[in-house]
Amino acid sequence: MTNENHVLQSFQLATERYASLGVDTTQVLEKMNKISMSLHCWQADDVTGFENQGGSLTGGIQVTGNYPGKARTIDELRLDVLCAKSYIPGTHRLNLHEIYGDFEGKVVDRNEVEPSHFQSWMEWGKEHNMKLDFNSTSFSHPKSGDLTLANPNDDIRNFWIEHTKRCRWISEEMGKYQADPCMMNLWIHDGSKEVPASRIKYRRILEQSLDEIFSTEYANMKDCIEAKLFGIGLESYTVGSYDFYLGYGAKKGKIVTLDTGHFHLTESIADKISSMLLFTPEIMLHVSRPIRWDSDHVVILNDDLQDLAREIIRCDALDRVHIGLDYFDATINRIGAYVIGCRATQKAFIQALLEPSALLNSYEENGQYFERLALQEELKSMPWQAVWDYYCFLNDVPVGENYISEIHRYEQTVTSKR
Ligand SMILES: C[C@H](O)[C@H](O)[C@@H](O)C(=O)CO
Numbered sequence: 001m002t003n004e005n006h007v008l009q010s011f012q013l014a015t016e017r018y019a020s021l022g023v024d025t026t027q028v029l030e031k032m033n034k035i036s037m038s039l040h041c042w043q044a045d046d047v048t049g050f051e052n053q054g055g056s057l058t059g060g061i062q063v064t065g066n067y068p069g070k071a072r073t074i075d076e077l078r079l080d081v082l083c084a085k086s087y088i089p090g091t092h093r094l095n096l097h098e099i100y101g102d103f104e105g106k107v108v109d110r111n112e113v114e115p116s117h118f119q120s121w122m123e124w125g126k127e128h129n130m131k132l133d134f135n136s137t138s139f140s141h142p143k144s145g146d147l148t149l150a151n152p153n154d155d156i157r158n159f160w161i162e163h164t165k166r167c168r169w170i171s172e173e174m175g176k177y178q179a180d181p182c183m184m185n186l187w188i189h190d191g192s193k194e195v196p197a198s199r200i201k202y203r204r205i206l207e208q209s210l211d212e213i214f215s216t217e218y219a220n221m222k223d224c225i226e227a228k229l230f231g232i233g234l235e236s237y238t239v240g241s242y243d244f245y246l247g248y249g250a251k252k253g254k255i256v257t258l259d260t261g262h263f264h265l266t267e268s269i270a271d272k273i274s275s276m277l278l279f280t281p282e283i284m285l286h287v288s289r290p291i292r293w294d295s296d297h298v299v300i301l302n303d304d305l306q307d308l309a310r311e312i313i314r315c316d317a318l319d320r321v322h323i324g325l326d327y328f329d330a331t332i333n334r335i336g337a338y339v340i341g342c343r344a345t346q347k348a349f350i351q352a353l354l355e356p357s358a359l360l361n362s363y364e365e366n367g368q369y370f371e372r373l374a375l376q377e378e379l380k381s382m383p384w385q386a387v388w389d390y391y392c393f394l395n396d397v398p399v400g401e402n403y404i405s406e407i408h409r410y411e412q413t414v415t416s417k418r
């Protein structure tokens, strides 16, 4: 249990400690307030959506676990998101996939979807101060197969082109409605289990599909293209690889999405930020946690996440980097999973903002590498947690572990009854 006085006193001491290194905690808190994460709606229901509840999840992604209480309807999902949101300090966005439309029990195929299917989401978002982001959905559909936008079969390819164009249209309407650009993410699973006879053939087709999809200019949405290393069952070749999308994004001015689970496990995602900022307009992040593969474990405050946040702050790029989350764990309380991952991400950013960058840079400029390394080490045990607690307190959300019992209560009264 934490009491108010303890939080305030600890913050005061931490403020003095950081001030001695030239860091102003008040400014850090102001910056934290501007960091808005996009919460992925699919954590609440294991990427099921409301279109095809009986079908299985395809596209090389998998959710493990069968924890009771997953959201089964739009109302349940909205309630769960609001519950999670109440334990996360700050103002955040909601990231919707196309399969989460308000279809009112009707069958709406992916090439028929339109903004009206998301009208109730737009109204709900406005009511709850959550701006919306959007994703086309190429998986879990009879036409998904191994190839969608890169399919040599014109019927299938055109079906997915139509779907993706409509998703851009929906995103545009969302952006207009909320008077803030809607970030639309395009991820397709296209690939193959074995190495194809021609790798370039499918990449050429994908390039053509993207050119056609992006031929309409919109003012209220932004296109993001997400690369991946491989999917389950598609291990040898992914059409939309990182090189493919980075090249496409740099050439055509599109935003590349970096999903932290979509790379070789020892590859540093943090190291990509500064290069991409030089050659692509903005960056979209899917913060995730891969264990041995793109397993989408709940995000925790690990070295990778801390490196990533630090790099974004060192590049002074908060206004060019969009922070989305992307993990799905059905082995634990799903609302708890949201809260753990979001708070971990925010902790990484508060630590990064508390870095005495002027001092570190001056050490570096003077060739004082011992001092630079020593300070970097000492920063790890500086009282950043007192600043985080105070940030939670200011935002009227539980401090420290106090949210655990509250989530238990929601489980007992709501999700366990489903
Ligand atoms: C459900 C998401 O669109 C999906 O996770 C995608 O972003 C991805 O990361 C696939 O591995």
Ligand SMILES: [Mn+2]
Pocket (backbone or CB within 6 Å): 187, 226, 259, 286, 326
């Ligand atoms: Mn992703």
